[in-house]
Amino acid sequence: MLSLRALPAVARCSSRFLIYKKSLAVFVTLPVSLLEVVNTRLGANQLLASYKFVHLRLLPLRKGCMKTKITEHLTRTRIFILYVSLLLVVCVSIVGSVEAGHMRSALQKSAPATQAAAVEKSVEQVQKNIQVLTGLPASQLIPVMNYMGSSLGVKCTYCHVRKDEKWDFVSDEKPEKGTAREMIKMVQGINKGSFKGNPAIGCFTCHRGSSSPVRVPQLPIAAPTPFAESAEAAGTAKEAPPTAEQILAKYTEALGGSVAIEKLKTRSTKGSLTMIASGETMSYEAYQSAPNKIYTILNTPKQGVIERGSNGQTAWEKSSRGLRDVEVNARQSLFSDIKLGGQFTRIGYGGKEKIDGKDVYLLRGIGVDGKGERLYFDAQTGLLVRRITSTTTVVGLIPEQVDYDDYRDVNGLKVPFTIRFTSVDSFSNWTRKLTEIKLNAPVDETKFNKPAQAPSPGAPPAKPS
């Protein structure tokens, strides 16, 4: 487990080897624990399959016995043997059904257990030397580490030991790691004591990209403008701010209107994906079908072809390293950036800001998955230009940003041809530039399903039936 979790991070820190692995996860990397859930489910299915198999074997046996009974001219020994075998069959069936009952109840019991597993292991169950981050979901460890590093403007080596090209994350040798522990406790304490447990303060609040926060105001400090207030008092400056409903309605119209959106069934895209850190570019294709089926294929220079797919129920990845199940990404639906209504438990107007010199309206919300959301809409065109999703952790809010650019008209709908992904892990940032987008063109629906596993040498023979 340790190696599984730490390895990508190690590689990311030291070389480019695994940059792809992380970055190709279009939005989220796979939490290993979810793989485990899938494994548990598979286990249960196999149990069921083997149980059915045993049962199927027993049925013809019973029928055979009935026939024997009907047949005449039986000697006493034959009758005796028949009785014994009948008894055996009865016993086996009883034991079988009792076992089936056990299995069923075990399965029923395992249902809540699976749900519990879906809640995920905490980091101290997975790592060796966790003293303050106890209770943190294991999948958040590396994002938290990246967040701390980027908040302080440092790399992993600032707090962790690296000797002879080998990482020792467990070691407490560096005093900075100890300070970081104190700081984590401090942040938890401030949020609990002063902000009712809300994640108001994080490492970035003070550090802002530097290991030593600025303590003294930098002079000269800009004098407050005395006229702003009087202009407001005169009632000339302020325009009534739009509501969230108005901004969302304008966005729907800007995209092409709800009628055109409702007609959208498929989207096929082709283009390229560039990793910002390495500058490497690879060809990218994606096929989507309403509501949430997706198939993507990437041609990477070093890892070869990487395919990913999801039919809404199961998601998978196929690469040179084999075929594996991955987490279904609920945020990968065809409509995830198109139909925004219904994606939030609450949403409201958050003010007017500027992005690249253009006025934008900000909406702040909480997604149905509990993540914080900031959506920026071009005040002029009404189109979505930026979406920032933040995960709440004990050390602060960890953001992931997606920028939408180069909107063009495709069959009556506006579609962004450039998409940029940015996160606290600078090695996973990418830009996707599309060259071709087709809407409602037929797509091969079989592409979304998990491909058959190529039989590996030494694999057990295929199951009967």
Ligand code: HEC
């Ligand atoms: C500002 C200091 C700091 C930086 C930078 C940092 N870490 Fe950590 N890391 C810590 C602390 C503190 C802990 C122990 C947390 C605890 O005790 O709960 C830790 C724990 C870990 C662990 C768990 C070790 C174990 O087995 O207990 C791993 C793995 C890890 N860090 C990886 C990384 C990676 C990868 C990076 C770079 C992306 C990184 N860290 C950057 C401070 C840091």
Ligand code: HEC
């Ligand atoms: C309330 C403000 C504040 C917050 C929040 C904060 N720090 Fe600090 N941190 C400081 C100050 C101030 C210093 C410098 C202390 C000094 O110079 O003695 C510091 C120093 C450090 C140092 C030592 C730097 C060095 O040069 O030795 C580390 C490591 C550190 N912080 C990590 C963190 C981490 C990780 C977090 C988030 C969990 C965090 N800090 C959150 C204020 C903060």
